[in-house]
Amino acid sequence: xxxxxxxxxxxxxxxxxxxxxxxxxxxxxxxxxxxxxxxxxxxxxxxxxxxxxxxxxxxxxxxxxxxxxxxxxxxxxxxxxxxxxxxxxxxxxxxxxxxxxxxxxxxxxxxxxxxx
Amino acid sequence: xxxxxxxxxxxxxxxxxxxxxxxxxxxxxxxxxxxxxxxxxxxxxxxxxxxxxxxxxxxxxxxxxxxxxxxxxxxxxxxxxxxxxxxxxxxxxxxxxxxxxxxxxxxxxxxxxxxxxx
Numbered sequence: 001x002x003x004x005x006x007x008x009x010x011x012x013x014x015x016x017x018x019x020x021x022x023x024x025x026x027x028x029x030x031x032x033x034x035x036x037x038x039x040x041x042x043x044x045x046x047x048x049x050x051x052x053x054x055x056x057x058x059x060x061x062x063x064x065x066x067x068x069x070x071x072x073x074x075x076x077x078x079x080x081x082x083x084x085x086x087x088x089x090x091x092x093x094x095x096x097x098x099x100x101x102x103x104x105x106x107x108x109x110x111x112x113x114x115x116x
Numbered sequence: 117x118x119x120x121x122x123x124x125x126x127x128x129x130x131x132x133x134x135x136x137x138x139x140x141x142x143x144x145x146x147x148x149x150x151x152x153x154x155x156x157x158x159x160x161x162x163x164x165x166x167x168x169x170x171x172x173x174x175x176x177x178x179x180x181x182x183x184x185x186x187x188x189x190x191x192x193x194x195x196x197x198x199x200x201x202x203x204x205x206x207x208x209x210x211x212x213x214x215x216x217x218x219x220x221x222x223x224x225x226x227x228x229x230x231x232x233x234x
Contacts, residue, residue: 043225
C-alpha cells in the first residue's frame with residue numbers, strides 16, 4: 001500500500017544567521033559520526049565527521065558537537081547562506097556483526113530553509 | 117575526490133518487470149558497497165551490504181529474492197529490482213567504501229536513481 005507521508009522537521013533561518021541542527025543517536029557503542037547534506041534529487045554529501053574521543057570539531061563554517069552522555073549530536077552552520085538550504089542528516093557508525101567497520105545508520109533528517 | 121556514479125539516474129518501468137541499477141566507483145577500488153532506499157521526506161534506509169566476490173548481506177525486512185545484488189568487481193555493484201510493483205517506487209542510493217589501508221572511514225555516495233513503477 002501507499003506509505004504514509006512524513007514531514008521532516010524544518011528549520012527556517014534568515015540568511016546570515018547561524019543555524020543549529022540537532023540529532024539524537026541511538027547506539028551508545030557508536031564511535032564515529034558524520035553529518036551529511038542532501039539537496040533535492042541528489043545523494044548525500046559529506047560535511048563533517050567526529051570520533052567519539054572528541055566533543056567538538058570545526059570545519060569551514062561548520063562545527064559539530066558531540067555529547068556522549070545524552071547521545072546527542074549537533075551541527076552548527078555559521079553565517080547561513082541560501083546555498084545551505086537542504087536536508088541535513090546525522091549518521092552514526094553502528095557496530096555490525098556482518099562488517100568489521102560497522103554500518104552507517106541515518107537519523108531522520110532536518111530540512112533547512114534559508115530565507116533572504 | 118572519490119566519485120561514485122549510478123546509472124540510470126531515473127527509470128520508469130511497468131509493474132511486473134525487472135530493472136537493473138548500476139553503481140560504479142570511478143577512481144578507487146571499493147571492496148564494500150552499500151545500497152540504500154529513500155522514500156519521500158524520509159531518511160536513508162540501508163537495504164544491503166555487498167562485498168566484492170561474495171553474497172550480499174541484507175537488512176532485516178529486505179527481500180533478497182526481490183532485490184538482487186551483484187558485486188562482481190571492485191568498481192561495480194548492481195541492484196536488480198525484480199517483479200517491480202508501485203510500492204517499490206523510491207530513490208535508490210548506492211555508496212562505496214574504499215579498500216583497506218585507510219585509517220579514516222571513507223564512504224562515498226552516488227547521486228541516486230529515481231525508480232518509478234507504473
